[in-house]
Each structure stands twice: as C-alpha cells, then as structure tokens.
Amino acid sequence: MMKKVFSRPKSLKPTAFHYCPGCGHSIIHRLIGEIIDEMELQEKIIGVPPAGCAVLAYDYFDIDMGEAAHGRAAAVATGLKRVLPDRVVFTYQGDGDIAAIGTAETIHATSRGENVTTIFVNNGVYGMTGGQMAPTTILGQSTTTSPGGRKEKRDGHPVKLSEMLAISDGSAYIERTAVNSPAHILKTKKAIAKAFRYQVEKKGFSLVEILSACPTNWKMSPVDSCKWIDDVMSLHFPLGVIKDIGDKKDAH
Amino acid sequence: MPKVLMRGNHTVAEAAVRAGCRYYFGYPITPQNETPEYMADRLSKLEGGSFIQAESEIAAINMVIGASMAGGRVMTSSSSPGISLKQEGMSFLSALELPAVIVNMSRGGPGLGNIAPAQSDYFQATRGGGHGDYRTIVLAPASGQELADLTFEAFDLADKYRTPVVILGDGMLGQMMEPVAFRPDVQLRKLPHKDWTLTGARGRPSRIIKSLLLDPVEEEEHNWKLMRKYEKIAKEETRWETFESDDARMLVVAFGTAARIAKGAIKRVREQGLKVGLIRPISLWPFPTRVIRDFSKKVKHFFVFEMNMGQMVDDVKLALEGNAEVHFYGRPGGIILTPLELSRVIGSQYNQKRLG
16 A cells, blocks of 8 residues: 655646746745645635736636736735635736836735735846846846846846845744745745734734746756756845734734 | 716726726826826725736737736726837737727827827727737717716626727727716626636636747638627627718717717807718727728718827728718827817808718
C-alpha cells in the first residue's frame, strides 16, 4: 500500500501552468492554493488577477475570479469587498501593474485600510511584454528599455512600494519574501497565510511582496536567477517584515 | 406620490437609491458635486450601503466594476473631463458584460473647458469613448422629472442587458431645481436573480469574469454576441418624444436641455403660424433612426439644434439618407440660448425655405 504524500491543492485546477521554466509564478500559485485549502477559503474567496504574465491565473485557480484592467486591481477588489464584506478578496499583481500604472489605486486602497490582501510579485521586469524596465528594476540592471543598465539620471530610481505602503496608517501587515530557495518558499507560505488571516480578522490592508525570478527576461539560467535574488536583488529589496500591527485590533 | 422640489444632482442620487443602488463611487467635479455629497450622506444611513470618494475617476469606475461583479446595483457620476477618465472602465464594463449606471452632467469643452451646460459629449457618449467594438445605452433627460424616471429605468436596463448605461445630462439639469415625484422604491429582493456574479464558489462551480480572449475565434464570437445584444437593444429600447409634429413642414431635432429650449421656440413660431414640430431623441443610443426616416417621407426640412458644434446632426443625416434637407444650428461653450432667440433662427430658416 502506497501512501499519498503529495497532491495538487483542490483549489487549483488540473491545468498545466504556461509559465516559463524557472518562473516564480507557478510556485506562488501553488502556495496560495495550499493556503486556500488549509484555511478552507475556496467557497468564500474571490481573486483579482492583473494584466501581465499572471493574467491567466483564473485558468489555474478553482475559485471565483474577476479580471481587472492593468493596474486597477486594488480598486476592483475594493468594489468587491464593499459589496461582500464577509468574503476574502485578494489581488495578484506584478511590479509594473502595482508599482507603476496602479500606484494610485494601491496607495489609496491601503490608506483606506481596505480589508483586502495583495500578493505582489516583484521580478523587476515587465515579463509578458518582453522584458522592459519595471518600476522595480534595480540600478545597473539591463532591460530592453534600459540598455546598458538602469541609470538614475536617465531612468530614475526603483520604487520601493512596500516601504511606501508601510508608512500608511491603513496597512496592517506588509512583508517582503522570496521564492528562490526551499527555506524562502516556506517563509513566503507563512507570510501569505498571515496576510489572509489578518483579512479574516478584519485588521485592514495586508500585502506580501515576493521577489521572484524571471530567467527568460533576465537572460540567466534558473539556477543563476535564484542566486541573483540572494546576491543582488535582495540587497536593494531587503527581505523581512516591513509592517505588522500585531495584536492591534485594526490598522486604523 | 407627492412632489418635492429638488436640484437635478440630488434627484438623480435619490432616484438611484430608490431604484436599489447601494454602492456609489465618485470623484468631485463641478457641476455634479451635489450627487456624491448626497450619496455620502444617504448611503451611510442605509444598511449595507457604501460610498467612497475615490482617488480618481479611474479608481471610481474600477470600484464600480468590482461592485458590479459582486452583484450590487452601483453608480458613479462625473462631468465631461472626468468621464474621459472613466472611458477605460466603460470599455471593460461593456466587454465584461457588467451592469452599471454612469451619470455625465456635462460641461463646456474640450480640455478643462468651463462648468457651464454643454452637449459636446454626444460623440463620446454614443460612440463609446473607450477602445473596442461596443455600444452604451445613453439616456438624455430634459427635465428633473425625466431625470428621476430615467434613473430608475437605467438600473433596470443595465441589469436586463448586463451593460453600462449612461445618463447624459448637463450642468443645467444638474443644477436646476424642479418639482419631482419619485416612483415606488424598488424592492431589492424582488429583482431577478443574477446567476453570473462573483460571490465565492459555494455550492456551485467557480466562475470567471474576464475579457481577455487571446484566440481570435473566441474574441470574434464575443464580438458577435455583444453585437446581437446591441441589435436587440436597438430594436426594443429606442425612446423618443414628438411635439407638434403631425402637420409640421419643418422638424426640429434636439435632445436634453436643447430640446426644452426648442419646445419654447416652437411654441413661439407656431403662434406666428409656422408649421414647425420637434423630434426629441430620449435614447441617444439607440438613436431613433427609424422614426426620423419615416418622417422624411412627408417632411423635407430638418433643423438640428445642439449645444455643441454639430454632433447628433451626423446621426440625423444618417437616418435621413439624403431624403431631406438638414440645417444645423449649434451654440457650444456653455451658451444657453433663450427660446425667443432660437425661435428667430428657426423662423428665418423656415421663411428662407419658403415653407409658409
């Protein structure tokens, strides 16, 4: 008799991911699926995918999902949550979606203390459109629109969105993690679970920023990409808890 | 139902709440600020009601999208420059087949323009200012009472066809106080069940609301589906009013505030024995094309009056298919003509054509 030790979370559909080899999205999707199962949220959660590589997230999650225009996920989530305050609502957004075109929606949803959760996948490039410079591209990093590496005088500085949101009195919990090693993946899972738990406890806005590899557009092997997150990217975007109101009843 | 004296911007808000609207998201802009102000107070006193002064028109329309996905009756309002910002969301509402009501108390433009009443957003409203192949139902009230009635209808039409509905007024309709009688309150529980909303996949398969259709075959099928819906709307929901049209030798075509001025002008020229009537499109899309075409069998002179440089006149010409002469008179920029002034222009045109 064989014992089953590994299976697909039931909140993920039996559909193969389209993501590139070494991409972090598949890992993050799975972590969210496991947490939805463990917290028994499948029947009361609504997800809002972004425009970007993860736009097809609704093909993978077996939960209710509603599309948002590029950058508008926080506003769409706000509308959903105002009608259904007892459901769990989350957005899944990339760096361009959340920290460039959707900055205003994100900052104000945070400031209002909207009781929603955001999973912010930071891979430092616009992946779907072919590797252009993102708001989170670090100085010196080459992309198709920052040839020769991002230069502050020409291209400006990267945006540290999580730190900006932590200043807001409306945010309850913000942590930056990574999915480039088993230890980091486990930490990410804990962070996502905590973010959802805070929402269930009605504490206010919660966000997990996840440093995630994009080997295709970084033009590195998956192994080198994981190493680059440790050696370079996380120096600019340090991992750890950025904001946690802890036992306080809510963020306000 | 007793009549109350109300400012148009309050009328549309009160009618919305009575029609079951419990969610309002908007951003301040003159001349429609009284609508969000009224909603902020009214919805805070209603169980389950939610009002947000959004950070932008873009955020507001996307909150509308979220609330509509969740099944709520939801509204936003703005004025011309703000409506430009909402166009992205209106394209998405159309593609996602989500009901919503969008009020435009329009003002002079382009650009910041001014805050005076104008009708220069006709193209934007009827052609769909956003991207892609879509149509929006556009209702154009001409009085406070009609503003109230059409607001009720707008919510029903939006739900019935799962499509955004625009109420196109102007600064005058928004600011003017008029007596209004409201219809009986809509009972939310008695409204038809929506079997497509996102509420959490409890006791049913999970649902997706999306507009991304990468396969051209799928996208074309979606476009056909929308098209069939628009054809049904055009067939069943065209609204218009005629006035003094039976024996008319010249027909004025005007909507909203301009139509109201035109009625006054027509009364004056009628006193002088001029046989002039009015066709007032109430739904700007669907446009009363058939009605105008039918009139052209006996009336050969049409006089289009708009508070813009000539936008609806294109639809009148399309309807007439060259079967009658079209004269256009427009006053843009927020100029409000008096009925007397307009009667002189109509009279002079009538006499020039030797219709008397």
